[in-house]
Amino acid sequence: MKQRILIFTGGRLGDWATKLVQPQDYLIGADSGALFLVRNGFTPDIAIGDFDSVTEDELAEIRIHSKELIDCDPIDKDFTDTEMAFRRALEQQPAEISLIGALGTRFDHSLANVHLLSLALEQGISATIIDEHNQIRLAQGPLTLPLNKGNYAHVSLLPLSQRVTGIYLTGFQYPLSDATLRIGQSLGISNVILGDNGTIQFAEGVLLVIQSKD
Template sequence: MTHRIIIFTGGKLGEWALEHIAEGDLLIGADSGAKFLVQQGFRPDIAIGDFDSVSDADLILIREQSLQTIACDPIDKDFTDTEMAFRLALDLKPQEIVMLGALGTRFDHSLANVHLLSLAEEIGIHASIIDQHNMIFLASAVTTIHKRNFPNVSLLPLTMEVAGITLRGFQYPLEEAKLTIGMSLGISNVLLEETGVLSFSEGKLLIIQSRD
């Protein structure tokens, strides 16, 4: 079993993203994310997408430098490049998936990528989206939250309702609280120590750790 897969996709990327690569990670480059990896001297294990965001010369280089390239028609496809990469990662059954470059100027793509986290949660794979200012993941029934470099912690329901939310170790504790779509009660909490514990009983709950 592959321990961790990192997907580089076509949103905002920079040198910060390379710091997340560790020995043994399987690297997937989605469209221009593959170009980014190659330009930074990495060989993607898999490059995937319609590659409409790269030039013909870039695509030749991607094919040369990637261990495997999966190209599809830019019109006749049902999924975004990121979703194709994510579903491929799920099929490989890793313990963890990290998406880098999944947030950017296109809010529709960013939101769709956040929704992809639910696909992993349903089959017991931990998945997250990370950029310079945010780390986003779905909470499990009991979740230990580590401060790392993200002091702010926000909770947002991904289902119409999330029930039984309890927070320990936060500036603003909750006890058996309920969040529904449209509520801002869970926004901008702060950990008092390096870790805190969250639990809930029903629904799907997004954790967004952030820094300014």
């Protein structure tokens, strides 16, 4: 069975993040995300980045407690640390990838990390960004979301392509029938699943699906 890869990055992390790790998971730490893993008793399978967010002593700690460390020059690189980690994960063709700590105070990095999901979509690999308040994924075809009582109860749909057409929603408080979402519209914000699950179908485009909790 193909395994799940969890990528821990340098965004918002906390105790909630450690609870996501299962024994069979393959762990990648990007920059200070690797330090988070090590400090919480985990052994990263790969620690990767320019490590400009950690001290020399912290980098030595990461090196000792990681199975593999990939250190790159902070200036002479084309990708962010998170993208390097994500591309390394894609090379392994896992069953799924979860990005943990990919949202933070830097909106440019957060948005770039959302865009990374398109790389997995192109390869048919399930990928999700998870933090304490959000689960974010991309869809290019039908998607069924189970009811998650009390957690991530709000479901928002935003077009990542210029438009998404032929949208049908069933099992939601606010259904849609043959609707179109265009960039700049907020029609798809804050829906709620009513039954055991909600089904999203659409004809064309790339849809950003965000499950949130307050």
